[in-house]
Amino acid sequence: MKLSQFGEQFTSGAGILSLMDDLGNALASGGADMIMMGGGNPGHVPEFQQIIQKRLQFLAADTASFQKLIGVYDPPQGEKDFVYVLAGLLSREYGWEVAPENICLTNGSQAGFFLLFNMFAGKCSDGTVKKIRLPLAPEYIGYADLGTSDDFFVSNRPRIEMLENNLFKYHVDFANISIGHETGAICVSRPTNPTGNVLTDSEIAQLDLLAKEHDVPLILDNAYGVPFPGIIYTDAKPVWNDNIILCLSLSKLGLPAVRTGIIVAQKNIIKAVSGMNAIMNLATSSFGAMLAHEIVESGEILDISKNIIKPFYQEKMEKAVAHFHTELEGTPYKMHKPEGAMFLWLWFADLPISSHELYQRLKARNVLVVSGHFFFPGLEQSWKHQDECIRVTYSQDEEQVKRGIKIIAEEVKKAYA
Numbered sequence: 438m439k440l441s442q443f444g445e446q447f448t449s450g451a452g453i454l455s456l457m458d459d460l461g462n463a464l465a466s467g468g469a470d471m472i473m474m475g476g477g478n479p480g481h482v483p484e485f486q487q488i489i490q491k492r493l494q495f496l497a498a499d500t501a502s503f504q505k506l507i508g509v510y511d512p513p514q515g516e517k518d519f520v521y522v523l524a525g526l527l528s529r530e531y532g533w534e535v536a537p538e539n540i541c542l543t544n545g546s547q548a549g550f551f552l553l554f555n556m557f558a559g560k561c562s563d564g565t566v567k568k569i570r571l572p573l574a575p576e577y578i579g580y581a582d583l584g585t586s587d588d589f590f591v592s593n594r595p596r597i598e599m600l601e602n603n604l605f606k607y608h609v610d611f612a613n614i615s616i617g618h619e620t621g622a623i624c625v626s627r628p629t630n631p632t633g634n635v636l637t638d639s640e641i642a643q644l645d646l647l648a649k650e651h652d653v654p655l656i657l658d659n660a661y662g663v664p665f666p667g668i669i670y671t672d673a674k675p676v677w678n679d680n681i682i683l684c685l686s687l688s689k690l691g692l693p694a695v696r697t698g699i700i701v702a703q704k705n706i707i708k709a710v711s712g713m714n715a716i717m718n719l720a721t722s723s724f725g726a727m728l729a730h731e732i733v734e735s736g737e738i739l740d741i742s743k744n745i746i747k748p749f750y751q752e753k754m755e756k757a758v759a760h761f762h763t764e765l766e767g768t769p770y771k772m773h774k775p776e777g778a779m780f781l782w783l784w785f786a787d788l789p790i791s792s793h794e795l796y797q798r799l800k801a802r803n804v805l806v807v808s809g810h811f812f813f814p815g816l817e818q819s820w821k822h823q824d825e826c827i828r829v830t831y832s833q834d835e836e837q838v839k840r841g842i843k844i845i846a847e848e849v850k851k852a853y854a
Contacts, residue, residue, distance in 0.1 A: 443585060472841035473833050475805035477630065477779065478693060480753070480832040484745045485691045492728055502727070511723050513715035514707065515542025519726035522734040527701065530664065530739065533677050538704045541711050542721045546660055546686045546698035551583045552713045553656060553682060553700070557622035559586045567621030568815075570653075572609045572644060575782070575812035575826070577630045577658065590815030591619065599771075603762065605784070606774045607632060609640050616651045622682075623648050626658035628669055628777030631812050631828035635662075635776040638674045649680050654706075656682045661778040666690040667742030668750050669777040679703050687725045689779070690738070690746060697725030750779050750832065757781060757831035760839050764846035768853055779832040782809075783845075784825055790852045791824040798848050804841045806830075 527535045543549035558567045571592035595607035648655035663675040685699040732738040773782035796808040809826030
C-alpha cells in the first residue's frame with residue numbers, strides 16, 4: 438500500500454500521538470498501575486461535575502432538548518443558541534465588539550488549530566510559502582504535526598530569567614525576533630503548555646503590535662486561560678481585537694470528552710472556518726455547547742472558573758511544587774515558575790541522559806511524564822536545553838502525584854550519579 442505525502446506525515450511518529458497513545462492505553466486499562474503525570478487530562482472537579490450532571494439530567498428528561506441534543510445537525514458554525522449567548526457574554530463582560538458572526542465552534546481545539554494553521558501557512562497561490570511563527574519555544578506539543586507541509590513552523594529561543602528558590606521564567610526575546618515575509622500567522626499559548634508560563638500583558642501587546650505591523654493575525658491559544666477556564670495564578674488581562682484569533686475550549690473547564698473548541702475572530706475568518714467545518718465534519722458536536730449553555734448565558738462560567746476551577750488546580754500545584762523541592766534537594770534542578778495551566782516544567786541542567794531516556798526509565802517504573810524534546814518545533818538550531826526538560830502534570834490524584842514525584846526524583850538522582 439503506497440501512501441501519499443499527507444498519509445505518510447500523519448501516520449509517522451508524532452509527539453502528540455505518542456502522548457495520547459500512552460494516556461489512552463493507560464486510562465482504557467483502568468490505569469491502576471500507572472501514575473498519570475504525562476497527559477493534559479483535567480482532574481475531576483466534584484463541584485463542577487455536579488453542575489454539569491444536573492444539566493445533563495435536564496437535557497435527558499426534556500423531550501425537545503433531548504431530540505435536539507442527539508438528533509439534529511447544527512450549522513457548520515456551531516450550535517446557534519450557544520454562539521449567541523457566548524457573544525453576549527464576551528460583549529457584556531469585556532466590551533468587545535463580538536457578534537455571533539465572530540464565533541464558531543470546532544470539534545475540539547486541536548481540529549480548530551489544524552484548520553487555522555493550514556489556512557494561514559503552507560504554499561500560497563502566488564507561489565510563496567508561509568509559516569506559523571511561534572514567538573518562543575517550548576510550545577504546545579500538539580502544534581508540531583498539524584502542518585500539511587514540511588518546515589511548517591519557525592520559532593525562537595526564549596530569554597531566560599533566573600529567579601529565587603530554583604525557579605526560572607521564559608520571556609519572549611523581542612530583540613531576536615524577525616517577523617519576515619515567510620510568516621503567515623503568529624501563535625502563542627497563554628498559559629503556555631508545557632511550562633505554565635503566562636506571557637505578560639506587555640508581551641501580548643507587543644506581539645499584537647508586531648502582528649498588525651506585518652499584516653498577519655495573532656492566534657492566542659487560551660485553552661487554559663482567560664476568560665475561562667481561568668487556570669492562571671498571576672495577573673492576565675483577557676484581550677481580543679479584529680486582528681486577534683482567540684481560541685478557547687471547554688476541555689480544561691472539565692469537559693474534555695465533549696470535544697468543543699471555540700474560535701473568536703474576524704467574520705471572514707469565521708466564515709472560512711465554518712466552510713471547512715462543513716467539508717470535514719458536516720457539523721460540529723452539539724453536546725458541549727448544550728451542556729454549557731446555561732452557565733455561559735448567565736455568566737456563571739466566569740464565577741466557576743474563578744471560584745472552583747482555579748482554586749482546585751492552584752492547591753494541587755502548590756503541593757506538587759513543595760514535594761518537588763523536597764525530593765529534588767541536592768540536585769541541580771530548576772523549575773519554571775508555575776503561573777498557570779496544570780503542568781510543571783522541570784529543567785535538569787547537564788543531565789547525563791536525555792529527557793527521552795529519562796521518560797523511558799520513568800515509564801518502566803509506571804510513571805508517565807512527557808519528554809521535553811517534543812516541545813520545540815521550528816527551532817533552526819539544536820539546543821541542549823531541549824533534552825534537559827520534562828513536563829509533569831499534577832492534575833490527578835494527590836497521593837499518586839506525590840508518589841510519582843518521589844520516583845521522578847529517584848531516577849533523576851540515579852542519572853546524575
